Amino acid sequence: MFNCMYFGFRYYSSTLWDIKHMKEQYKSFVNESGLLSVRNVQKSVAPRFVRFVKENFFPDFQIGGEPIIVSPDHNGRMVHRNAMHMVLMRGLDICVRMSDGIKIGDSVIPLLQKVLTERVSTVRDLIPDIDRKISEVANKVDGIINDWFRDIEEQIQNPVDSNIFTSKKEKDLWKIDTWCTKLVAELGYRIPKWVEKNRCIFLIGGHDIQYVKTFESKVMLQNQFNPQSKIKMSYVGSNMKVASMIAEDKDCKVIGDPVPSWFFWARLQSIFMSRIKFVEETHGDEECDEILRRVKKLLAYEANDLVVNDWAMLCKGNKIVVCDQGDKMLKVMIEYEKWKENATAKGFDQAFKDYHDEMLHSTFTSLHHHHRCALKYPCNFESVPEDVKCLECCHGMQKFVTFKCCHGSAYDDEAGLYCHDDEDSD
Structure with a gap:
C-alpha cells in the first residue's frame, strides 16, 4: 500500500x-x-x-x-x-x-541482575551458585524481550497485515485529533521540523506567483527589523507551475515543490471526506465542527483556479494562529510598521493575529468582501449535500455539476517532477 x-x-x-x-x-x-x-x-x-x-x-x-x-x-x-x-x-x-x-535501547540484563541480587541478598550465603542462577534468569528474560521486539518489528514492516487501516481505527483517531499544523501539513521533512522547533510558519496558497513574491518580500523586510523571529515560508498551493517556478528560484526564501503541493491537497481532500463521515457517524453538526469548517475554508480558497484567489496561513509551531484570503494577510504585512512594537512585546504570531482581528471590523474586510469560493465533492461521495453555505459570507452557494479531465495537465511538461534535497537552514 x-x-x-x-x-x-x-x-x-x-x-x-x-x-x-x-x-x-x-x-x-x-x-x-x-x-x-x-x-x-x-x-x-x-x-x-x-x-x-x-x-x-x-x-x-x-x-x-x-x-x-x-x-x-x-x-x-x-x-x-x-x-x-x-x-x-x-x-x-x-x-x-x-x-x-523501535527504540530498543541498552540490554536489560545488568538491570535484571541488580534487581535479582538485591532481592535475594538475605539468602545469598544459603545458595552456593546463586550468581549463576541470577545470570540464567536474566539472560532468559532478555531473550524473551528481544523475541517480543522482533515480533513487533515484523508487524511494523507490514502494516497492512496488522489491520491498521480499519473503519474503527479511523474513527478512534478522529476522536483525539485537533485543528493544528500537523493535521494540515504532515508532509515532507521541512514543515514537521519547523513545527518541532516552534517556528513561525507561513503556508501560502493560490495561483499567482507575483503574490507569493510580494508576500515573501514583506516577510523578509520584517525579518530585518526582528531577525530573532526566524519566519519560515512554504508554498503549498495546487498550481504546479507556480510551485516549480518557486523551486527553481534560488533567491526565493519560500519553499516550493510540485510533489508535496500535490500531496497537500490530495491529503486535505481526504481529511475533508473522512471528517464528514466521522461527524455523521457520531451524530455531530458539520457547521459546528471546527476541523470540518476550517478544512472546507482552505479547500474553498484554493478550488477556483480560474480566478486569482490567494491565501495564507500563519502557524506558530503546532498551533494555527490565523488563516485568511491573500489580500487581507498581505495588508497586515504591508502595515507592519503599525504593529512592529507589539511584535517585539507579544511575539510576531500574536501581534499579527491582533492586528488581523482588528482589521475585521474595518470596511476593508466587511463580511461581504471576499473572492469567489468553490467547494468540490467527488461524484462517488455518499453525502453530497443539497445546500452548502459560503464559508466566508454564509450565503447559500450555487450548485454545479462539473465534468473535469485532468489527463496530461497534472504535471506540465515545463514544470517537471522533482524534489529539492537542500538542507533546511535555521
Missing part, C-alpha cells in the same frame, strides 16, 4: 499515459511491492467474486471516478470499504514511524 503511494509519486507523468508504458509500470509496481496479480482476470476471477465487488463497492467505485482501497482482515472480511482517505491522511506518518523503528 505504501509502495503504491511511492509508485504514484515516482512515475506519475502526463507523457506516460499509453498502454505500453502503463503495462510496464504495472509490472514493475507488482514486482517492487510484492503484490499478487492475475494475467487473465476473466479466467482467474470467479464470477461470484465479480458479483460481490459490484454489489459491495459500487457506487464507491465508478469508472472515471476516484480510486478506492478496500482493506480486508486476515480472514478476508472487509474492515474498511474505502481506506483511500485514511491511507492519504495517515500513511506518511506511519511510514515515518516505520522508518524510525
Whole structure:
C-alpha cells in the first residue's frame, strides 16, 4: 500500500499515459511491492467474486471516478470499504514511524541482575551458585524481550497485515485529533521540523506567483527589523507551475515543490471526506465542527483556479494562529510598521493575529468582501449535500455539476517532477 503511494509519486507523468508504458509500470509496481496479480482476470476471477465487488463497492467505485482501497482482515472480511482517505491522511506518518523503528535501547540484563541480587541478598550465603542462577534468569528474560521486539518489528514492516487501516481505527483517531499544523501539513521533512522547533510558519496558497513574491518580500523586510523571529515560508498551493517556478528560484526564501503541493491537497481532500463521515457517524453538526469548517475554508480558497484567489496561513509551531484570503494577510504585512512594537512585546504570531482581528471590523474586510469560493465533492461521495453555505459570507452557494479531465495537465511538461534535497537552514 505504501509502495503504491511511492509508485504514484515516482512515475506519475502526463507523457506516460499509453498502454505500453502503463503495462510496464504495472509490472514493475507488482514486482517492487510484492503484490499478487492475475494475467487473465476473466479466467482467474470467479464470477461470484465479480458479483460481490459490484454489489459491495459500487457506487464507491465508478469508472472515471476516484480510486478506492478496500482493506480486508486476515480472514478476508472487509474492515474498511474505502481506506483511500485514511491511507492519504495517515500513511506518511506511519511510514515515518516505520522508518524510525523501535527504540530498543541498552540490554536489560545488568538491570535484571541488580534487581535479582538485591532481592535475594538475605539468602545469598544459603545458595552456593546463586550468581549463576541470577545470570540464567536474566539472560532468559532478555531473550524473551528481544523475541517480543522482533515480533513487533515484523508487524511494523507490514502494516497492512496488522489491520491498521480499519473503519474503527479511523474513527478512534478522529476522536483525539485537533485543528493544528500537523493535521494540515504532515508532509515532507521541512514543515514537521519547523513545527518541532516552534517556528513561525507561513503556508501560502493560490495561483499567482507575483503574490507569493510580494508576500515573501514583506516577510523578509520584517525579518530585518526582528531577525530573532526566524519566519519560515512554504508554498503549498495546487498550481504546479507556480510551485516549480518557486523551486527553481534560488533567491526565493519560500519553499516550493510540485510533489508535496500535490500531496497537500490530495491529503486535505481526504481529511475533508473522512471528517464528514466521522461527524455523521457520531451524530455531530458539520457547521459546528471546527476541523470540518476550517478544512472546507482552505479547500474553498484554493478550488477556483480560474480566478486569482490567494491565501495564507500563519502557524506558530503546532498551533494555527490565523488563516485568511491573500489580500487581507498581505495588508497586515504591508502595515507592519503599525504593529512592529507589539511584535517585539507579544511575539510576531500574536501581534499579527491582533492586528488581523482588528482589521475585521474595518470596511476593508466587511463580511461581504471576499473572492469567489468553490467547494468540490467527488461524484462517488455518499453525502453530497443539497445546500452548502459560503464559508466566508454564509450565503447559500450555487450548485454545479462539473465534468473535469485532468489527463496530461497534472504535471506540465515545463514544470517537471522533482524534489529539492537542500538542507533546511535555521
